Amino acid sequence: MSDAFDRTLESFAQGETVIWDTGANLDERLAEFLGGVGIIDEVPADRPAVVLVMARCDLEMIxxxxxxAAAFGRAVPEATVAIGLNDAHSAWSTLDADSxxxxxxxETLGPIIKRGGSMLVPAIPVNLAIALRDSEIPWHILAGMEPRDAAKHWGVPHAVAKVRQAELSVTLEAARREVVRQLGFPKNET
Known part of the structure; x- marks a missing residue:
């Protein structure tokens, strides 16, 4: 977490929007860590702090x-807490409203969404998600590294690594655009 925090500060200094993908099954220690290090004080004045809690369409994940969301609300009360709906297999976008x-x-997510908003996130390609699951390297670095280095990291042929990197680049750009479009920041990006 300390390394991720340091990289976050570096990204803030470069004017980048930082997205931490933690998922809904988060250990409360991360929320406490972010509150304890005062991350809210590090966010540039022209950027909002938004905690986007991702949730699959599943009762336990909800x-x-x-x-x-409650843990982040306690640990970082100045941040906006929003819900990201992981639309794997179009489960959210085709959900029967009476189910x-x-x-x-x-009941659970509605009040959070009313306060902080929500974002529908198209699912990452399954094979790419599996490949990324055990990676310690930040996704944006994986997407931009030399394909031969990516192939070594993943233990796959060069061509497979190039395809994964292309998918990852497209996925990251789509996520960035959705953050800008749905949550409205940063204002100077389109």
Whole structure:
């Protein structure tokens, strides 16, 4: 976490928007860590601090997302807490509004969304998600590194690494554009 915090400060200094992908099944220690190091004081004045808690369309993940949002609300009260709806297999975008899942989402996530907003996130390609699961290297670095180095990191042929890097670049750019479009920051980007 300390390394990620240091990289976050470097990114802030370069004027970048920082996205930490933690998921809904977050250990509360991360929220406490971010509150303890005073990350809110490090956010540039012209940038909002938004905690986007990702949630799959699943009862347990909805419950965990509510707990995670509450943890961040306590640890970093100055930040806006929003919900990211991970639309794997179009589960959120095709959800029956009368289903028990929809009722649970409305009850648990609805109040958070009303306060902080939400963002529907198209799913990352499955094979890429599996490849990234065990990687310690930040995604944006993986996307931009030399393909031969990426191939060594993943233990795959050069051509496979290039395809993964291309998919990753497209995925990261799509996520950045969605953050700008749906959450409205940073204002100077389109």
């Amino acid at each position: 419950r965990l997302a509510g707990e995670t 028990p899942l929809a009722r649970a989402a409305a």
